[in-house]
Amino acid sequence: MEAVIPEYSLFPSFFAMFCLIYLIGYFVIFRNWGPKHRPDASSCFISLCHGTPAVFLALSAILSQPIRGFASPNTNFQNLVLDFSIAYFTSDLLHYLIFVPGDYLFIAHHLATLFVLVTCRCLVLHGAFAVLVLLVFAEVTSFCQNVWALAGLRKAELPSAARMHMFLSPPFYALYTVARGLVGPVFFYKMSAFYMSGKAGDVIPMWASVSWIVVVGVAIAVSILWISNLWMKLFREMSQKEEKKGR
Template identity: 85%
Template sequence: MDVVIPDYSLFPSFFAMFCLIYLLGRLVVFRKWSPKNRLDASSCFISLFHGTPAVFLALSAILSQPIRGFASPNTNFQNLVLDFSIAYFTTDLLHYLIFIPGDYLFIAHHLATLFVFVTCRYLVLRGAFAILVLLVFAEVTSFCQNAWTLAGLRKEELPTAARIYMFLSPPFYALYSAMRGFAGPVFFYKMSAFYLSGKASDVIPMWVSVSWIVVVGAAIAVSILWISNHWMELFREMNQKEEKKGR
């Protein structure tokens, strides 16, 4: 039996769901953590409920699309996935605006991401194929990243958390590098070449296509810089440990 996907927006329902998940994490799951760690952990908590489900939803929506192309009309299933992600990023954005307003990088990232998702979902009603493929590349590392982040928040207090953090670092960094340092850029190049060729300009305004290219390109560049810094930090920590053993 086929599942019927509604053609109306499910953003309000998803937004309410993520707000409830956030409150559950903040008030129940992490209530005994320090105030600063509780804020970061609550953000990770809602990300856990978005990242991996978004990957499976996006893959299903992409594979079920009859005709896949950078300018293809969005299907109802694809719009549902976009609503799901828009609701998550809106919830997390509100978290940063209210509790961590000084984290300009994360706020800018969320605003830029929401711009791409919202214009795709509600303005041009096309291009979800490209956006969802990029979403898969971005979120396939989500579970590992959130577990790594949560362990990192407690690594100074709990030896077990420190061991988990160190254990997860190499595989997480490797997967992140593969997705955002290789697969993402390759797909981004193909997407950019198509949009800049003007082949989609009759259905997707050029200013929208160019804005997507700018936002995604900047996100990839920042991601590569971020993971490069973490690789260097990991190598420094490993070298320091080797030096201590040699003494």
């Protein structure tokens, strides 16, 4: 039985919540980090508060759906989860526009993600099953990734942060590779094949299906390229350490 969730959008409440969390991070939790790292640390903080809860919420919304399929209508619970993630990406987009306006890749990523989430939530009203499964694959690495990123911000200043960053690198890279480089692409292929077959044409316009496929496909390709570069960097660093030990 579907959870009883209000039909109206909770985006304003979630957006206010994430903005408040960001401010708490900036002015309280990371107040001693200095102006260089405080904005990025606060961004990681709201990502921490979104990622893992989003995974559990999305899984609950998927499992509580009476009929699950790529063309199934959105349930109220699924719309709530979409509101939750739309609010997060909107607040984090503001962070980038204000503090890192030159980071075009992340700004483009957030805009593309918001396009998929908003069209699914507000225009198409179908397909949340596919979008939320992809959200799970994207956010299942969130906790490890953000702790790794926070340690990376201070690794040049704190030896303990450098050790933590190095310790987390292999498990984070491995989890990310499995989620976004292996399992995610398999699900993406099945989703793309279904939408391109036209079976969802009665409820999901072809422009929406094609745009979702393009956005998600590009995101997966960029993710694979990013994690591949991190693996190569890690192997170089490990090789250099071994060479120093051998001297």
